Structures are given as C-alpha cells and as structure tokens.
Amino acid sequence: MHKVLKRVLAVAVAVSVLSGCASEVDSIQMAPLPKVDNTFTPKTDWSRSVGNGVSGYYSKLTPVVGLDKVYVADRDGLIEALNPANGKVEWETDLEKDSSALLTGGLVLGDGKLFVGTANAKVIALDAETGKEVWRTTVAGEVLSKPLVSDGLVVVNTSLGVLQALDAETGASKWQVSNEVPTLTLRGDSSPVAVSGGVFWGLANGRLAGALMSDGRMLWQQSIAAPKGSTEIDRLVDVDASPVIDGDRLYAVGYNGSLVSIDLRSGQIAWKRNYSSATDFVIDGSELFLVTAKDHIVAVDARSGTELWQNTDLQYRQLSAPAVIDGYLVVGDAEGYLHWLDTQSGEFVSQESVDGSGIAVPPVALDDNGFIVVTRDGEINKMQIPQ
Secondary structure, rough: OOOOOOOHHHHHHHHHHHHHHHHHHHOOOOOOOOOOOOOOOOOOEEEEEOOOOOOOOOOEEOOOEEOOOOOOEOOOEEEEEEEOOOOOOOEEOOOOOOOOOOEEEEEEEEEOOEEEEOOOOOEEEEEEEOEEEEEEEEEOOOOOOEEEEEEEEEEEEOOOHHHHHHHOOOOOEEEEEOOOOOOOOOOOOOOOOEEOOEEEEOOOEEEEEEEEEOOOEEEEEEEEOOOOOOOOOOOOOOOOOOOOOEEEEEEEOOOOOEEEEOOOOOOOOEEOOOOOOOOEEEEEEEEEEOOOOOEEEEEEEEEOOEEEEOOOOOOOOOOOOOOEEEOEEEOOOOOOEEEEEEEEOOEEOOOOOOOOOOOOOOOEEOOOOOOEEEEEOOOEEEOOOOO
C-alpha cells in the first residue's frame, strides 16, 4: 500500500530505499509554522465526519458541490450527500461490499451522476439524487485523479499510462490511448481536461498530450520536462498536475520541468518558465497561483509568465493545491492548518488550525457563501469568512 507524505518526500524515501542512502530524506525539513497576525478568523457553521477519511494514503477525494448538495467520500467507500446549509445527510452509500473500495480519484458530477475512481482499477457511477449505484466498470489501472465528464463520456487517466473513455450512461469502454510509463514515477496522475472537441492530459514521461474526444485519435504531444541529472529524483519528469484551460490558452506544469502556456489555436508554446511541481494549480483572473515541489507559493501573470511574487515560508509543509476563496488564496498543510494569503502581495492574512490529521485537498467554495474543508481523518467543516 502507498502511504502519502508529499510527492517530493515520498519520492526521496523511495529513492533512499533503492539506493540505501538516507541523505535525500535528511535534507528535507518542514518549515516552522509562520507567525501570522490574523486580519480575520473563519467561523465554523457545522461539522461532521465521513467514515475514516483517507488517513495517510494517496486518495485525493475532493468534495464536489452541485444539485444543492455537497458530496463527500472516504477511502473505504462511504459516500455521502450533505445539505450545505446544515450538514444533514441527504443520502449515504457504502461501496465497500466484500473488501475496501479504495476510493482514490474524484469526486466528479456530470450527467446527473456522481463518478469516482478506485485503486482497484474501477470507475463507479452513482445516481446523484439517490446515491444508487448505476454502473461499475474495470479500467486499465488505478484511477488516482479525477475523471473528466464531457460529451457523454467519462474519461480517466490510469496509473498504467492509459487514457480510457467510458460511456457515461452505461460504463462501456469506448476507446483508449496507451503511453509508456517510466520505471520510477511519482505517485499520482494528471486529470484530463477538455475543450472544443479535444481532451488534454499530462504523461509520466514529461509530456502533455492532446487527443480527439470522439475517438481518442492523438492530436499532438508537447514536451514539458526532459530527464536530466544523475540521481533518480533528478530524472523524474511526471506531468501530474492537471492542465488548466483559460480562454485561448492551455497551461501545464511538470515535475523537474517547466510551467508552460500553450496557444490552443496553434498548439505552440507561448511562454515557458522554470518551475517544478506535481500539484494542481489555479488561475484567477489574470493571475496563476502555483505550489512548487518545495512548497513555495508562486503568483505568475498568466498572459506573460512574469513572476509577480513568491512566498517561501511554508517550505516542505506538504501543502494542498491552492484555491481562491472570497478573494484570498488559501492552502492547507500536513499539520491541519489553513494558510490564507493576499493574492496581490503573497503576504499572510490569516492562519487557522482545523485538524491535526492534515489537509490534503484544497477547500471548496459553496455556491452561495462559505466553503468546505475536509481533513485526512474525514472531518468535514463548513466554514465562512465573516463579512
């Protein structure tokens, strides 16, 4: 089983086991908790728990909001639909059956269904209104990232390097594209994204790929990172962060690689900057916010690639992907803190301890106000910033 620490740390541990050298691990130290004078303190409206959460395992089960519900899940297969106003359970489904469901990729809403992938190479569809299982399909490898729901298809990127499309109504396989996976890779995979009849996703070999949504025919591949250096870690080039489409641009970042902006009309790289990351990033307006492999938080002008600011005070605190909520940038860390930053300056504006088990996925904004925070032990908190 794969315990998750943080991608960089987990890889260092793996390499030290392979080489018999502990120096890689010894060089990584979590930064102390920065001192912050809070300009606001989010209040908690309600709390509850969902099963056992994900514990220390690699399961990026991000809550999803829609259809007047908040959908949450734990790794063992418990999925709940909650009333966002009070946390009341609208329905509950346990997918465990004969053994642990090992939920790892999701959750995603689409076509009136809720989709989730598993470490047992399954994709499961539930009726979003009732929680009843609609179908369950075996795919070519673990599903560690969120599926994509588009054009009547559910598209998953598996750990074996296979992009596979399933019929959203029946779960039947429609097409698949296979790519070679290097011997040693990071634990994680890129979630696919779609626009204008194309699907785009990151590969473990350092490339970004594009294919036709209709039949999976390859359109192009673009190099984001190339193996270099003498150590195993230096030669890892996974593109695990999900690409982001914003207007006429496609953005992607690679581990030991680059952050790139690609013109969707020409397929050419508009700009490239030297940032290494395997964590999802976010674009808000003209600004792109990225958590690097060292857990430095960086703001970049999305149109030019110019760095606007960089905050290094949370180095190796095993940060979640960033989110923008109520005009602030927020990340969670392995000790269960939420760190709020001013989007213009990168300075801290608030810090709050939520749960000591840690926060692996970013907070999710609700449709009206407030946001949902999920901790590793399955605690669900509905919070909001006082106005």
